[in-house]
Amino acid sequence: MIAKCSVDYAGRLSAHLPLATRLLMVKSDGSLLVHSDGGSYKPLNWMSPPCTLTVGEPDSVQTDAGITETWTVTHAKTGDKLVVSIYETLHDSAHELGSDPGLQKDGVEAHLQKLLAEQIDLLGDGHTLVRREYMTAIGPVDILARDAQGASVAVELKRRGDIDGVEQLTRYLELMNRDPHLAPVSGVFAAQEIKPQARTLAEDRGIRCLVLDYDAMRGLDNADGRLF
Amino acid sequence: MIAKCSVDYAGRLSAHLPLATRLLMVKSDGSLLVHSDGGSYKPLNWMSPPCTLTVGEPDSVQTDAGITETWTVTHAKTGDKLVVSIYETLHDSAHELGSDPGLQKDGVEAHLQKLLAEQIDLLGDGHTLVRREYMTAIGPVDILARDAQGASVAVELKRRGDIDGVEQLTRYLELMNRDPHLAPVSGVFAAQEIKPQARTLAEDRGIRCLVLDYDAMRGLDNADGRLF
DNA sequence: ATCTAAATTTCGGAA
């Protein structure tokens, strides 16, 4: 629906949208989205499900102000309330969409980890996989491997290699190097992109940096890409 | 526009939406939103501005598959690409909305700070406000007050009290207690909701926890809300 | 422009 409207929200905060022409989207679960003709994907205002929408007639004061209809959307659990005052309806249509199969995504850290585990020699010739998500007292190391000489190698994987990731790997290495079964453990910081600051910090701590080419790794994995 | 479509995205990740009926919203800045009939306000897939949309004719293979139209949205800077394959158009309409005055909001941390400053006795009987946003070398303390005995009290305010907030307040307290004009400074961690871990850490460090009832504070402040 | 922190965050996975 396209309508001239003003919107008031009272819930976790109070907010008001002055009179303007906007797009109103009512989903089948009762949720409501108020969009302007620009900006990002985030609506100007909204109500998340579960919620209920009730359409009401304006009182005499509201009618005099030019309001033809009022929509009230309430969130049962939280008590949040959204009130849309409609002044003029420019377009109104309803459609049955049916359920959506949902988004399939990949390319995240999990997939990167799976690919690197399969192509463990990217760490260097003769490397072998010990296991993914190797558990330590302070959390799981993304990948534990052994180099050609049999020495332990701990790998921290990130999509974007930042300082935080280096710190994380440093903590793991410190801990693992106290374990006589594992020590000495060297570290590899692997990411699709490594920030200069992160690289400097890592190399300063003797951690090797490895930039991963995701497309190439995926191409090696299976050549039948879904896209294009 | 309502259409049967499938969507492919290649950018920071790869994603695919199988064939289904969905709502497609094209904004005046060229951005595109793909919504299903449910879920939250977040689209299934989208392209943020600045980006450009080009409508293309399907090739023979695509035509055989039932595709009548293809939309390609590209983000100039990042190279992200979104391809919408349209199989059937169920509804199509365009509207001029004009610019939006934008959202007016209040009730966030700033409002909470204002309310607590006005109702400073919530910290305890006899407390007085020194000032809001008291500046220190490492940043502003949300509220500085004095208790009934005249001792300094530093308050860190959060909507949701988390570990981070306790760490923040701890840093402030450490610094302020080195200042002979202020010391001794006690700490109060005030929030609408305090996570158990944060509470434990705070109390372990001698920081008092204070849960704030925003609605009650607002009710005390003024009974004439803008809404309803 | 760059960075930091909050968000009516939303969303997914693990404990």
Next chain:
DNA sequence: TTCCGAAGTTTAGAT
């Protein structure tokens, strides 16, 4: 179910 952390995060404010 709850908690924790990432997100194609987005957004607003400050430096």
